[in-house]
Amino acid sequence: KSKLNTNIIGKKILCFETIGSTNDHAKKIAKESEEGTIILSEEQTKGRGRMGKVWHSIKGDGIWLSIILKPDIPPYHAPIITQIAGLSVVIALNELGVKSSIKWPNDILINNKKICGILTEMSIEIDRIDHIVVGIGMNVKTLDFPNDIENMATSILKEGYSLNRLDILSRILEKFEEFYTDYVSNNDIEKIANMCKTYSAIIGKDIYVIKGDKRRKARGIDINKNGNLIVEYEDGSSEELVSGEVSIRGE
Numbered sequence: 001k002s003k004l005n006t007n008i009i010g011k012k013i014l015c016f017e018t019i020g021s022t023n024d025h026a027k028k029i030a031k032e033s034e035e036g037t038i039i040l041s042e043e044q045t046k047g048r049g050r051m052g053k054v055w056h057s058i059k060g061d062g063i064w065l066s067i068i069l070k071p072d073i074p075p076y077h078a079p080i081i082t083q084i085a086g087l088s089v090v091i092a093l094n095e096l097g098v099k100s101s102i103k104w105p106n107d108i109l110i111n112n113k114k115i116c117g118i119l120t121e122m123s124i125e126i127d128r129i130d131h132i133v134v135g136i137g138m139n140v141k142t143l144d145f146p147n148d149i150e151n152m153a154t155s156i157l158k159e160g161y162s163l164n165r166l167d168i169l170s171r172i173l174e175k176f177e178e179f180y181t182d183y184v185s186n187n188d189i190e191k192i193a194n195m196c197k198t199y200s201a202i203i204g205k206d207i208y209v210i211k212g213d214k215r216r217k218a219r220g221i222d223i224n225k226n227g228n229l230i231v232e233y234e235d236g237s238s239e240e241l242v243s244g245e246v247s248i249r250g251e
């Protein structure tokens with residue numbers, strides 16, 4: 001049995017057999033919940049991904065969870081929470097012997113295929129953050145994916161690793177607490193940005209930058225001190241991309 005060594009994150013964990021979306025539920029109860037409360041479900045019937053996409057969350061196949069946070073930070077710093085989550089997942093997996101990397105800003109990859117996605121949603125009240133919900137979805141035992149994502153998605157088991165979901169979960173939550181508490185007390189965005197750069201799957205790689213229905217070939221150059229991605233286009237021009245505004249595709 002794995003023990004959770006955290007003080008805030010996961011101090012309270014609400015477990016469901018089935019739920020629509022853990023993010024939706026977290027948003028519903030966030031106001032009256034303590035920071036660090038977690039919603040966990042064996043299955044989601046209305047799992048949501050970024051940009052209105054469906055997130056397949058088959059019973060028992062993965063880790064589908066949401067964390068409720070109440071950081072006292074300005075709303076424009078919220079993307080750093082996504083990066084903290086990504087970092088926690090990557091470092092947790094690497095410590096468990098699974099080599100993974102971050103596709104900025106919010107996908108975790110193994111062998112260039114997506115194993116985990118992060119969906120951060122915030123509620124603002126008069127220019128301050130009231131709460132943030134960080135949703136993490138990780139494919140652990142999934143072997144069959146729907147046709148449209150089959151080439152892009154994978155799972156821990158499909159990549160040849162057999163890990164226990166509770167071991168992965170507790171490791172992620174411990175890392176998250178470490179990076180999150182450090183961030184809220186020191187506000188050192190650059191430190192997180194640098195770590196994300198170390199684990200980046202796209203620095204020095206050819207990628208596509210997608211904005212709306214426009215797609216442009218580029219190369220990942222850097223993750224700067226604000227956590228933004230610097231890309232260079234084929235014509236030699238470069239751009240600083242802020243997460244939330246763009247989506248990145250591998251070649």
Ligand code: BTN
Binds near residue numbers: 044050116
């Ligand atoms: C993405 O890659 O587009 C983000 C996927 C996020 C999925 C997780 S699973 C737990 C939480 N609840 C949801 O409905 N979505 C997130």
